[in-house]
Amino acid sequence: MKMFRTLLLFSIVLLSLSNVLLAKNGFLVHITSNDPHRVSMALTFAEKMSHDYDVFVYVDIDGVVAMLKDKESIRFKNFEASRTLIDKLVKSGVQISVCKMCLEAHGHTQYDLIAGLKIAEGKDFFGFTSGRIITIDY
DSSP states (O other): OHHHHHHHHHHHHHHHHHHHHHOOOEEEEEEOOOOHHHHHHHHHHHHHHTTTSEEEEEEOGGGGGGGBTTSOOOOOTTSOOHHHHHHHHHHTTOEEEEOHHHHHHTTOOGGGBOTTOEEOOTTHHHHTOSSOEEEEEO
16 A cells, blocks of 8 residues: 555656656747837747747837837847747747727727737736746847
8 A cells, every 4th residue: 555655646746747847938029019120029029039939029118019000010120020020929829918098098009000910918927928028028
């Protein structure tokens, strides 16, 4: 009986460790600015990381302006255009969420967003990955 308990405990520990070791880490890319260099860097980083990691892009403050469908695509130096990167991210399943209050502060609603983008909800920040969350701010 003692041997059974020991094996059971050992099995539980191994299962717990395997879940931790197999959990896929994720990147939360936080865009706060409408600055072309920052937006381009953030979207490029998100696109590159999405090949190997779970990625969630959160946009607030002045960054929301770059996510409006009636604004021109941002083009900065040798980076791909922001619309191209956003389309790639959305098509690959990366969630891009925008702060509703920040959008409203700029006089816009969710209906002004580029197709595929959504208003952020609290659960979005934790549900996009099963591992650790690493945050990169732009």
